[in-house]
Amino acid sequence: MKLGVDALESLYTTMVKIRRFDERTVELFNEGLVKGTAHSYVGEEAVAAGACATLRPGDSIVGTHRGHGHCIAKGARVDRMLAELMGREAGYCRGLGGSMHIAALDLNVLGCNGIVAAGLPIGTGAALAARLGKSDGVVIAFFGDGAANQGVVHESLNLAAVWKLPIVYVCENNQYALSTATRRTTAGESIAARAAAYAIPGVRVDGNDVLAVHAAVATAVARARAGEGPTLIEAVTYRWGGHSMRANLPEYRTHEEERAWAERDPIARLAGHLRDAHRVTAMRLKELEEAVELELDRAVAFAKASAEPTVELMEAAVYAPHAEGAEPRDRTGPERTMVEALNAALHAEMARDERVFVMGEDVGLIGGIFQVTRGLRDRFGEERVRDTPISEATFVGAGVGAAIAGRRPVVEIQIFDFVALAMDQVVNQAAKFRYMLGGRPTVPLVLRGPQGGGIRLAAQHSQSLEAWFAHVPGLVVVAPSTPYDAKGLLVSAIRDDNPVVFLEHKALYAVRGPVPEGEYAIPLGRAEVKRAGTDVTVVATQAMVGRALAAAAELEKEGVSVEVIDPRTLVPLDEATILASVAKTGRLVIAHEAVKRGGWGAEVAALVAERALDVLDAPIVRVGGRGVPMPYNESLERATIPSQQDIAAAVRDLL
Ligand SMILES: Cc1ncc(C[n+]2csc(CCOP(=O)(O)OP(=O)(O)O)c2C)c(N)n1
Ligand SMILES: [Mg+2]
Numbered sequence: 001m002k003l004g005v006d007a008l009e010s011l012y013t014t015m016v017k018i019r020r021f022d023e024r025t026v027e028l029f030n031e032g033l034v035k036g037t038a039h040s041y042v043g044e045e046a047v048a049a050g051a052c053a054t055l056r057p058g059d060s061i062v063g064t065h066r067g068h069g070h071c072i073a074k075g076a077r078v079d080r081m082l083a084e085l086m087g088r089e090a091g092y093c094r095g096l097g098g099s100m101h102i103a104a105l106d107l108n109v110l111g112c113n114g115i116v117a118a119g120l121p122i123g124t125g126a127a128l129a130a131r132l133g134k135s136d137g138v139v140i141a142f143f144g145d146g147a148a149n150q151g152v153v154h155e156s157l158n159l160a161a162v163w164k165l166p167i168v169y170v171c172e173n174n175q176y177a178l179s180t181a182t183r184r185t186t187a188g189e190s191i192a193a194r195a196a197a198y199a200i201p202g203v204r205v206d207g208n209d210v211l212a213v214h215a216a217v218a219t220a221v222a223r224a225r226a227g228e229g230p231t232l233i234e235a236v237t238y239r240w241g242g243h244s245m246r247a248n249l250p251e252y253r254t255h256e257e258e259r260a261w262a263e264r265d266p267i268a269r270l271a272g273h274l275r276d277a278h279r280v281t282a283m284r285l286k287e288l289e290e291a292v293e294l295e296l297d298r299a300v301a302f303a304k305a306s307a308e309p310t311v312e313l314m315e316a317a318v319y320a321p322h323a324e325g326a327e328p329r330d331r332t333g334p335e336r337t338m339v340e341a342l343n344a345a346l347h348a349e350m351a352r353d354e355r356v357f358v359m360g361e362d363v364g365l366i367g368g369i370f371q372v373t374r375g376l377r378d379r380f381g382e383e384r385v386r387d388t389p390i391s392e393a394t395f396v397g398a399g400v401g402a403a404i405a406g407r408r409p410v411v412e413i414q415i416f417d418f419v420a421l422a423m424d425q426v427v428n429q430a431a432k433f434r435y436m437l438g439g440r441p442t443v444p445l446v447l448r449g450p451q452g453g454g455i456r457l458a459a460q461h462s463q464s465l466e467a468w469f470a471h472v473p474g475l476v477v478v479a480p481s482t483p484y485d486a487k488g489l490l491v492s493a494i495r496d497d498n499p500v501v502f503l504e505h506k507a508l509y510a511v512r513g514p515v516p517e518g519e520y521a522i523p524l525g526r527a528e529v530k531r532a533g534t535d536v537t538v539v540a541t542q543a544m545v546g547r548a549l550a551a552a553a554e555l556e557k558e559g560v561s562v563e564v565i566d567p568r569t570l571v572p573l574d575e576a577t578i579l580a581s582v583a584k585t586g587r588l589v590i591a592h593e594a595v596k597r598g599g600w601g602a603e604v605a606a607l608v609a610e611r612a613l614d615v616l617d618a619p620i621v622r623v624g625g626r627g628v629p630m631p632y633n634e635s636l637e638r639a640t641i642p643s644q645q646d647i648a649a650a651v652r653d654l655l
Contacts, residue, residue, distance in 0.1 A: 003214065005278045009288060011053055011210055012274060015045040015267050017292045018069040021078055022241075024296055025068070025085060025099075029245045033304070034085045036246070038099035041069035043208075043240035046266035047172050048073035050213030051140055051235075054221045059138045060108035060126050060405065062119035064172075065100045066239075067112030070142055074109050076102070079299035088306035094438030095309040096317055101436040110139075110404055111437070115428050116177075117143055117150035120169065121397020122429060124156045127167035127224075128398055129405035132357060132383060138224045139167045140217070146177020148191045155394035157232060161198040162389065164229035168220040171234045172207065178243045179252040192234035200230050207235030208266040211273070238264075309438075317439025318473050322572070323495035325521030331484060333516040339509045341483035342372045342448075345490035346410065348519055350380050353408060356494055359386035359395055360412030360449075368412060370450060370509055396422035396447065400430045403445040403499070410494060413449035415461045416503065423468075430499035431474030442497035448490070452543060452593055453641055454507035459629035462637075464594035466541070469501040470570050470603065476500040476524060477570040481545035483513040485568055488522030495521060505542040505593075525572035529581070533563035536587040536651045539578055539604050540564060544591040544623075544642060551648040562651060570600055578604065579612050586617035587654045591647050596624025618654040623647055 003011070022040040029038060041048065044066075052061065052073035063070030071081060076092070084091025085099050092102050103111035110126055113119045123141030130137035147153060148171055160167050171191050175182050188194065195202025201220065205212045213235055220231035238261035242249065274280035336344070350356045357380075358364075358373055364387040367374030377385040388395040392413065399409040413419050419426065426447065433443050453462035469477045476498050480486040486504065493500040530545060531552050540548035545566045552562035563581050567573055582588050588608055590601035601622045608620060626640045 003211070005280065007053070008270070008274055008278065009280070011049050012270050012285065013288050013292060014049040014053070014073050015210065015270065016289050017078065017295070018045045018048065018072050019267060020292055020296055021072060021081070022068055024300065026245060028085065028300070034099070035087060036098055037244045038068070038085060039066040039244045040239065040241040041066050043261065044172055044174055044237045045069055046210035046213055047170065047207045047235045047237055048142070050210040051170050051217040053214055054218040055138065055140065058108065058135065060110050061140045062110045062123040062126070062142065063112035064119060064142050064144055064147070065112060065114055065116070066144070067100070067102060070112065071102050071104065071109050075107050076104050076109060078295060079302040082299045082303035083306045086303045086306070087308070088303060089309040089313065090302070090306035092438070093436055094313060094317070096314060096438050097436040103437050105437070105441055110401065111433065115424055117147035117152050118397065118424055118429055119143065120156040121152050121394040121425060122401035122404070123167055124160050124165060124394065125398030125401020126405040127160060127165035128163065129402040129407045130166055132402070132407055136225050137166065138221050140170055141167060142170050142172060144177060145171060145173040145175060145182045145186065145191060146180070149185060152393050152397065155389070155391035157194070157198050157200070157230065158389060159391060159394055159398065160230040161200050164227060166224035166227070167230045168217060168224055169230060169232045170217065171232070173234050173236045174239045176239070176253070179249060190234060192232055195232040200232060202232045202234070204234045204236065207237030208264045208269065210266060210270050313439070317435045320434060320442045320497035322524045323492050323497070323521065325488070325492045325523040327488070327522055328516045328518065328520040331514065331516060333514045335512045336483050336515040337510050337512050338483045338486045338504065339371055341487035341515045342490055342504065343374055344515070345487045345494070346373060346376055347379065349491055349494045350376060350384065355406065355408045356410060357384040357386070357407060358410045358412070359388050359399070361388055361390055361414045363387060363412050369414060370506065373412065392418050392421040393425055397425040397429060399445045399447070400425055400433065400443060403443045404433060404441060408444045408494060410446040410448060413447060416449045416451035416465060417460050417463050419447070419465065426469070426475070426501070427472050431472045435474055443499045444497050445499045446493045446502055447499065448502035448504065450504045450506035450509065452505040452507055453630045453637060454543065456632060456634060456637055458632040462630035464542070464592065464625070466503055466570055467594060467598060467600045470600050474499065475571060477503070478524065478568065479503045479541050479570055480568060481508065481542050481566050483511065483515045485522060485528070487515055488520045489524070489568060491519070491521040492524050496524060503542070507543050511546070522568070524569045525574055526569070527565050527567045527574035527577040529563060529577065530566050531562065531564040533561040533585065535561045535585055536589060536654055537563045537565060537578070537581040537585045538589045538591060538647065538651065540566060540591040541570070541600070543593055544647070547642070547644040548591055548647050550644045551651065554644070554648055555651055560651065560655060575607060578608065582608050582612050583615045586615055588616070588620045589623060589647065589650045589654065590620070591623040591642055593625050593641050595627055596622055597627050599624045621650045621654060623650045
């Protein structure tokens with residue numbers, strides 16, 4: 001595609017705007033108005049400008065920590081960007097995100113990222129969303145040469161290649177990752193050469209030649225739009241400044257090298273081309289530069305005049321309002337296992353809302369190793385029920401990206417211990433996206449799967465990890481104990497606009513109970529009193545609920561009345577139900593299977609100690625797993641997981 005003079009002038013303006021924006025940012029940083037840190041894109045302008053000029057407004061990008069150029073090239077307003085850099089409410093993220101996290105969903109800028117390479121799974125998911133939504137949208141995911149060595153880059157390229165997703169991966173090879181030269185860290189002849197391994201095109205271009213970047217990306221975008229899949233582009237360039245505005249580091253580059261690259265200035269090069277090939281006058285270029293300067297003057301004034309965000313704004317930004325729900329009037333129904341109940345919820349929600357889709361390892365063809373997704377692929381097809389490669393970080397990240405882009409993914413973690421491989425996407429991305437963007441976007445993602453022990457799968461397949469997630473603001477944590485709860489809570493989780501970690505207990509999968517046939521959604525954050533009592537409150541989760549109920553039946557024979565509460569959702573927690581029960585009984589036992597130390601029960605104990613110490617007639621007792629990894633041996637496993645007797649003994653001790 002040959003670019004006309006208007007398009008070239010527009011590229012020129014974009015590149016000058018990026019450069020002057022970052023030069024101004026350095027000044028504002030030195031004045032103390034931009035805080036924290038920011039990463040200048042000066043020297044690399046041709047990459048973002050050339051790449052984004054190939055896109056339509058409906059196409060998306062994900063940027064990096066060095067993302068100002070990406071945002072500007074995609075059309076972001078420099079006044080709102082500067083306001084963000086100054087931490088002001090008028091900023092793109094209302095002052096909650098800062099330089100590294102600018103996003104503009106109205107422009108399909110799906111976020112820059114403070115975690116190196118994390119944008120690739122997210123971009124891959126946005127490309128999946130475009131595909132599922134049957135749009136012809138394309139995504140560009142930018143990443144650095146340093147990022148290229150992260151595992152998610154391989155995983156994303158592989159996933160996009162096997163699913164033929166409409167995405168272009170653009171590596172900005174500025175030859176350094178912070179202080180470390182690429183040649184010291186990166187094997188192989190080039191980053192682009194890696195494309196061969198995925199049988200996709202790999203192209204290396206001069207990243208300081210905006211026309212070369214534009215041509216290469218335009219070809220890749222056309223290919224993506226035509227449904228032919230991803231391309232990997234490596235644009236070789238150089239950053240003129242230090243790694244970040246904060247970094248005051250020993251020298252790691254030679255002055256000769258810096259000078260040589262300064263001579264290859266991408267803006268001067270385009271100016272030369274405009275003059276030589278299109279007879280654009282120096283005066284005309286000056287006119288374009290002055291227009292940029294004026295826009296930046298106004299932007300600085302706008303940002304300085306913008307208000308600081310409030311604590312109220314900040315706190316309201318963490319969670320989207322929860323999905324509405326109500327318990328069914330009639331709770332009777334046929335006896336179903338928890339697997340059947342979860343499966344019914346998935347069938348119903350996929351039928352109800354075409355944005356819902358399911359992905360994970362082995363969830364399609366065989367319906368998951370525990371059969372929770374059974375029959376979904378036959379009914380809803382392979383597009384919406386996807387068997388993934390074994391790439392937890394990337395398919396969870398793709399879930400985040402798809403959720404941001406308007407789908408409602410339900411992602412299965414085959415065994416929840418494997419979530420450790422995806423923790424960046426859960427903790428740094430899913431949990432924080434809405435917040436970092438000022439509390440407006442939604443991330444309707446469900447991450448579900450089995451946790452817990454009892455079936456001799458040993459230390460890496462048996463943990464109960466709810467405390468990890470309960471600690472992170474932005475996540476909802478659900479942990480049902482009955483088939484009835486499982487169905488109604490999974491429906492609510494899918495309808496919720498927040499990322500929900502939905503923990504099933506594998507030892508409960510086969511447990512039966514009545515499940516109403518019709519549609520119902522149990523509100524998140526509502527505990528249930530599973531058994532009323534007056535002497536001792538037992539707050540129990542998942543497999544411990546049944547054991548607590550059995551212990552209560554045993555204790556009843558001894559004349560002890562035990563109230564058993566199942567919080568059902570750990571975040572948000574129904575504090576009122578727990579506090580009201582303790583006010584009545586004056587005694588509290590908390591039982592969970594997870595290791596007691598640092599367990600979620602400590603939170604409940606602290607809640608009651610802080611808010612209701614005066615009503616207690618006895619110390620609070622926690623019953624939790626032993627402080628050991630789950631053993632393989634059967635009797636040792638039994639000795640590790642709290643039993644009915646352990647709970648009964650804890651209650652007796654209090655009386
Ligand atoms: C996962 C992760 N590791 C380390 C860092 C700290 N860090 C931020 S940028 C950076 C260098 C990244 O290099 P590259 O991907 O080449 O991008 P560039 O800064 O050169 O644009 C490092 C080490 C981080 N933010 N995230
Ligand atoms: Mg780099």
